[in-house]
Amino acid sequence: MRRRPLSSALLVTVAALGLMSAGLSGCSKPKAEPGDPHAEAAGDHGGSDAEHGAAKNDVAHWSYEGDDGPAHWGDLSTENKACKTGPRQSPINLSGVASPKAVNLTLDYTSSPAKIQNMGHAIQVSPTDGGGVVMDGVRYKLVQFHFHTPSEHTIDGHRAAIETHFVHKNDKGDLLVIGVLSDVGVADPMLAPIWTWLPTDPGPAALIPDLLVNARDLMPATEEFYAYSGSLTTPPCTENVTWLVYASPLSISPEQVDAYQRLTGPNARPIQSPQGRDILHLVGS
Template identity: 55%
Template sequence: MRSAQLRSLTLAGLMLLAVSGCSGGEKSVKSDEAHGDSHGDTHGQADAHGGTGGAKLTHWAYSGDEGPSHWAQLGGDAATCASGARQSPIDLTGSGRPQMSKITLDYLSSNATIQNDGHSIKVVPSKGGGLIADGTQYDLKQIHFHSPSEHTINGRRAALESHFVHQNTKGEYLVVAVLSNVGVADPMLAPIWTYLPSDQTTPAAIPDLLINARDLMPAAEEFFVYSGSLTVPPCSEGVTWMVFSAPLSVSPEQVSAYETLLGSTARPIQARKDRDVLTIISAG
């Protein structure tokens, strides 16, 4: 599909494009194609790294011989990391006149668990609500973090990126992302950060704390929206991304606390190719 055609898409049309596999013939990522308990489950998928017919991708990293430049050689469906036509993350740049779209952020305050899975810090609410985009309900599955940010905005990388992973009843994925620059401490993130697990563990309950995803997002509901992929092996495509255009702020200490545990956890920027990026403003 040509870029000129994409500019006429609504948010609903872009979501359809994300799961249609119309460029490159890639399948959309669904719960049965997931890549697992480690960072795969970090993006909300069910068990086991690797695709439906692939080997489990239990060993991968952000540097060295198992780093991003080697992901495509890990086996299973991970070849998509190199061959895919719509990979994430990308640099987000001005995309013309903003469009209005019906988006309802309907999150609930919920108990949650926290886990250091070796690739990220993952927070899983027991019943976190979700969002409605152009009439389709997407339930919040979990929240995880990357440092530095994976996406860039006009070439600028932030200190932290939060991913809010959602899924609809068809098994299709939508990820809301929030970038945070170094500045003052994020008061809503601070209570979660007090429970950062120092070692790789199974999920542990966060005591005496209810988590509402909306508290961890900017107030202004304006987004960059595009069709992309998972940002970890097997890099499956068919993921709708909604990245808040306004950043939040985190303190150097909050960034340091994360990086001390996990180091750098960001995939390099991928080629945008023929994709357009829409600017969407919520119509409420």
């Protein structure tokens, strides 16, 4: 897969709140639910089904509609309390420009074999050794990425067709998630090899044959982000997750969107209140 251009180190500007340098020291490690791609990555071992199988059975069933849909997540289990009462919930609408402060961010991804899995609520790709990012000297390893349709975040009120979440974790277990939005347009050739192997039914992870996946291929070339402190967008909605969402969308064809939607259905949590949080606008130097 061809890589989009990338400078060796990215110098970005952020608001003078110390959000990125403060890290995620308060992030807890939630139990995982079948089909919960965020919580899978938050566990001690990076999200393996076998490693989290016992914990999954303790989490109440949830979905994206009806009596166990997003409006009721916080009432389904005490584990999900943050979904209802948390002050820093995700996703949110992203907009605005903040006063700048320089921070070093290096996107250091590598090409790697990967497994793909239909989790029920989303389809997840887990590279064997996909590299990661280094932010303010702290390395965050790429654990997995997965897809939501339509997009969970909006930018100036605009909702995209697909949003890809690249879930990273550092040695302390703190989470950093990079979001990429994709609008309907021409087909994304970087997604095509992965889309060929989209699993039709929930089941165990399987190796994608004859393919090396590099996360940077699935991200925009422009080095511009929105950043804020938020949460997992699925139960248990754990907070203190650092979010970096690309400001520029990619393009995806109607056929690619339809192929994914037919497998998962809509799987986007509604927009949450920002509750006075600062949204930082990061621009590459």
